[in-house]
Amino acid sequence: xxxxxxxxxxxxxxxxxxxxxxxxxxxxxxxxxxxxxxxxxxxxxxxxxxxxxxxxxxxxxxxxxxxxxxxxxxxxxxxxxxxxxxxxxxxxxxxxxxxxxxxxxxxxxxxxxxxxxxxxxxxxxxxxxxxxxxxxxxxxxxxxxxxxxxxxxxxxxxxxxxxxxxxxxxxxxxxxxxxxxxxxxxxxxxxxxxxxxxxxxxxxxxxxxxxxxxxxxxxxxxxxxxxxxxxxxxxxxxxxxxxxxxxxxxxxxxxxxxxxxxxxxxxxxxxxxxxxxxxxxxxxxxxxxxxxxxxxxxxxxxxxxxxxxxxxxxxxxxxxxxxxxxxxxxxxxxxxxxxxxxxxxxxxxxxxxxxxxxxxxxxxxxxxxxxxxxxxxxxxxxxxxxxxxxxxxxxxxxxxxxxxxxxxxx
Amino acid sequence: xxxxxxxxxxxxxxxxxxxxxxxxxxxxxxxxxxxxxxxxxxxxxxxxxxxxxxxxxxxxxxxxxxxxxxxxxxxxxxxxxxxxxxxxxxxxxxxxxxxxxxxxxxxxxxxxxxxxxxxxxxxxxxxxxxxxxxxxxxxxxxxxxxxxxxxxxxxxxxxxxxxxxxxxxxxxxxxxxxxxxxxxxxxxxxxxxxxxxxxxxxxxxxxxxxxxxxxxxxxxxxxxxxxxxxxxxxxxxxxxxxxxxxxxxxxxxxxxxxxxxxxxxxxxxxxxxxxxxxxxxxxxxxxxxxxxxxxxxxxxxxxxxxxxxxxxxxxxxxxxxxxxxxxxxxxxxxxxxxxxxxxxxxxxxxxxxxxxxxxxxxxxxxxxxxxxxxxxxxxxxxxxxxxxxxxxxxxxxxxxxxxxxxxxxx
Numbered sequence: 001x002x003x004x005x006x007x008x009x010x011x012x013x014x015x016x017x018x019x020x021x022x023x024x025x026x027x028x029x030x031x032x033x034x035x036x037x038x039x040x041x042x043x044x045x046x047x048x049x050x051x052x053x054x055x056x057x058x059x060x061x062x063x064x065x066x067x068x069x070x071x072x073x074x075x076x077x078x079x080x081x082x083x084x085x086x087x088x089x090x091x092x093x094x095x096x097x098x099x100x101x102x103x104x105x106x107x108x109x110x111x112x113x114x115x116x117x118x119x120x121x122x123x124x125x126x127x128x129x130x131x132x133x134x135x136x137x138x139x140x141x142x143x144x145x146x147x148x149x150x151x152x153x154x155x156x157x158x159x160x161x162x163x164x165x166x167x168x169x170x171x172x173x174x175x176x177x178x179x180x181x182x183x184x185x186x187x188x189x190x191x192x193x194x195x196x197x198x199x200x201x202x203x204x205x206x207x208x209x210x211x212x213x214x215x216x217x218x219x220x221x222x223x224x225x226x227x228x229x230x231x232x233x234x235x236x237x238x239x240x241x242x243x244x245x246x247x248x249x250x251x252x253x254x255x256x257x258x259x260x261x262x263x264x265x266x267x268x269x270x271x272x273x274x275x276x277x278x279x280x281x282x283x284x285x286x287x288x289x290x291x292x293x294x295x296x297x298x299x300x301x302x303x304x305x306x307x308x309x310x311x312x313x314x315x316x317x318x319x320x321x322x323x324x325x326x327x328x329x330x331x332x333x334x335x336x337x338x339x340x341x342x343x344x345x346x347x348x349x350x351x352x353x354x355x356x357x358x359x360x361x362x363x364x365x366x367x368x369x370x371x372x373x374x375x376x377x378x379x380x381x382x383x384x385x386x387x388x389x390x391x392x393x394x395x396x397x398x399x400x401x402x403x404x405x406x407x408x409x410x
Numbered sequence: 411x412x413x414x415x416x417x418x419x420x421x422x423x424x425x426x427x428x429x430x431x432x433x434x435x436x437x438x439x440x441x442x443x444x445x446x447x448x449x450x451x452x453x454x455x456x457x458x459x460x461x462x463x464x465x466x467x468x469x470x471x472x473x474x475x476x477x478x479x480x481x482x483x484x485x486x487x488x489x490x491x492x493x494x495x496x497x498x499x500x501x502x503x504x505x506x507x508x509x510x511x512x513x514x515x516x517x518x519x520x521x522x523x524x525x526x527x528x529x530x531x532x533x534x535x536x537x538x539x540x541x542x543x544x545x546x547x548x549x550x551x552x553x554x555x556x557x558x559x560x561x562x563x564x565x566x567x568x569x570x571x572x573x574x575x576x577x578x579x580x581x582x583x584x585x586x587x588x589x590x591x592x593x594x595x596x597x598x599x600x601x602x603x604x605x606x607x608x609x610x611x612x613x614x615x616x617x618x619x620x621x622x623x624x625x626x627x628x629x630x631x632x633x634x635x636x637x638x639x640x641x642x643x644x645x646x647x648x649x650x651x652x653x654x655x656x657x658x659x660x661x662x663x664x665x666x667x668x669x670x671x672x673x674x675x676x677x678x679x680x681x682x683x684x685x686x687x688x689x690x691x692x693x694x695x696x697x698x699x700x701x702x703x704x705x706x707x708x709x710x711x712x713x714x715x716x717x718x719x720x721x722x723x724x725x726x727x728x729x730x731x732x733x734x735x736x737x738x739x740x741x742x743x744x745x746x747x748x749x750x751x752x753x754x755x756x757x758x759x760x761x762x763x764x765x766x767x768x769x770x771x772x773x774x775x776x777x778x779x780x781x782x783x784x785x786x787x788x789x790x791x792x793x794x795x796x797x798x799x800x801x802x803x804x805x806x807x808x809x810x811x812x813x814x815x816x817x818x819x820x
Contacts (some may be wrong), residue, residue, distance in 0.1 A: 012449070017432065026425035037423075212426070283714065286457055286693025286696070295692075304713075307711060314754075392701065
């Protein structure tokens with residue numbers, strides 16, 4: 001069974017918008033066990049849309065269409081759909097109720113243009129849009145399924161996950177699929193692969209492993225397919241128990257978790273507070289922590305001590321130690337953590353000092369050299385890391401590592 | 411003249427990689443005055459690539475192909491190209507020299523697999539790859555131009571800008587094109603459009619204006635086309651002079667400038683230093699400033715005073731003022747700026763205090779309410795803003811606005 005994705009929108013062809021919808025739909029369909037044959041981006045143009053539908057129907061069993069349904073553009077797209085599927089537009093009261101509800105919530109008036117959005121071809125099944133005014137439309141023609149969805153990702157995604165994929169699974173009697181993604185921090189992908197090789201080789205034949213790249217984090221996605229979803233869940237959970245025995249210390253969460261949320265939840269559960277003292281990460285740890293709503297429950301703040309004088313004057317690092325060992329040293333980063341913890345009166349503190357690059361490296365301390373410290377009520381400890389040469393990635397890797405060291409301490 | 415973009419790669423169809431190449435190429439071609447008709451992503455598969463080339467040749471004059479040229483995959487793609495263009499692979503000494511040079515720089519050994527990358531179809535013009543091992547290949551067949559490029563953006567982009575686009579411009583005697591993007595901060599797009607409406611309407615017929623969206627910043631791209639590039643530059647610069655008279659205070663830079671770089675350069679030029687005191691922005695100002703290499707020349711650091719006790723204890727904000735006016739107030743944010751400036755001994759300081767959301771809003775101070783202050787050697791001033799309801803965007807808008815207030819003071 002083959003799927004073709006058609007993305008409609010001039011903005012995609014002139015490069016104003018990157019087509020993230022096609023990638024997301026491709027991932028969802030692949031995870032559901034349905035192959036995506038190709039993805040095409042086309043213009044908001046009657047002939048072009050008609051031609052794309054015709055070509056797709058010659059090679060695909062399922063055609064997923066996004067875009068071209070905004071209030072100023074849907075004239076063209078809907079007219080093309082009507083002509084292609086030999087239908088005519090009819091006013092749909094249920095869709096109009098949804099449109100009115102969206103406008104009521106936003107405190108705005110419904111215009112004639114919006115009323116027209118409630119007109120849909122008479123031979124499609126309407127898919128409700130709970131986040132916007134353009135409904136989804138499911139057509140069938142000569143045994144091929146066509147689904148038209150809005151281009152706004154926020155509106156399109158729930159249609160896919162809540163309606164279209166379950167419907168396709170049922171219709172084609174697809175195997176049940178269960179995914180779980182294991183999130184790890186602190187080991188590069190190649191080392192991780194070596195560590196879990198034996199485990200990977202002994203996975204049941206219906207459980208597949210995929211490495212998903214993301215800066216600073218290695219994600220392992222397990223996908224099980226079979227008849228009974230409950231059994232698949234049990235199967236995957238059992239494999240994760242085995243995996244934890246091998247790399248448990250590097251696993252910080254699952255699926256959509258973020259390290260900053262996991263650390264925040266641990267602090268909140270234990271009613272503990274934290275502060276940070278940042279040199280090379282330059283406020284990025286603070287930014288990650290405070291990007292989580294409600295972080296003021298456990299986060300008191302940070303001293304970004306970019307200049308050495310701030311390390312000594314505000315954080316109380318001994319000037320002679322900065323001179324003797326350099327700012328990027330175990331001694332200085334440990335004093336930074338202890339200093340901010342005392343000043344800010346928190347239970348924990350983390351501190352970073354490193355050579356972010358691209359300049360500032362020496363033979364002994366090349367770009368990427370980073371010290372990270374964690375201070376608690378009764379101790380302080382620090383570790384040295386060697387990240388890469390790219391400034392932005394060094395900052396991110398150091399911040400994630402600091403959060404992960406704190407997580408392990410919690 | 412119509413262009414079709416073909417992106418080859420299974421990873422694009424399973425959603426592992428978002429196709430940013432198509433958007434970038436679309437933007438470059440559009441800016442060069444060449445229309446992109448459609449963009450298609452296909453699998454690493456002989457039949458599929460052959461079919462896509464055939465279909466594209468029926469509707470396009472220029473076919474730009476990316477991907478499928480990595481050392482483990484180029485067998486399929488090159489074989490397809492050879493068959494489609496009736497050619498055979500020949501070893502190219504110049505390409506092999508480039509491959510060897512890449513490996514020499516990386517300190518690695520050339521393998522047989524890499525030697526094979528120097529084999530190219532005998533009827534193509536080779537385009538040098540200065541950043542990788544896969545060369546670009548320019549074919550012509552029945553009056554249609556086909557160019558195959560590597561999928562790595564870093565390798566593909568210079569081929570487009572340095573060779574392919576200039577070659578197409580010359581070949582098709584395309585008009586000269588000149589672009590300049592004006593970067594503004596502090597006015598929403600709709601207000602900006604109203605302010606510059608008269609200017610926009612009086613633009614010469616060969617100068618077009620495009621609004622390019624980016625969170626927190628409004629970018630205005632002017633595109634002039636004509637015969638003589640020097641005249642176009644003069645024409646656009648003249649329009650920008652007029653534009654500056656209307657919205658000059660909101661313009662912080664041009665083209666690839668960032669606000670944090672512009673502010674950094676101003677500070678360096680004037681040999682001045684800055685520090686920050688951040689509440690609602692939670693370290694994001696510090697992160698933006700320190701994301702610029704060399705920022706330690708002018709940035710001493712930040713106090714992220716997320717808890718009120720830090721505002722008073724570390725920054726010296728009067729506790730009674732926090733009680734009386736609240737943390738989100740002119741009085742408190744001004745004291746924060748003055749406090750960090752004195753503590754950190756800098757020439758300037760910026761401070762933020764606001765309700766980032768999604769909770770914490772009140773009737774008087776709803777989510778998005780933000781005070782921003784700038785302190786100098788002889789004064790401190792603060793402004794109140796009302797951003798939106800989205801936490802992440804509020805943090806970004808407040809940080810950019812703080813940098814912009816500092817820029818104006820500089």
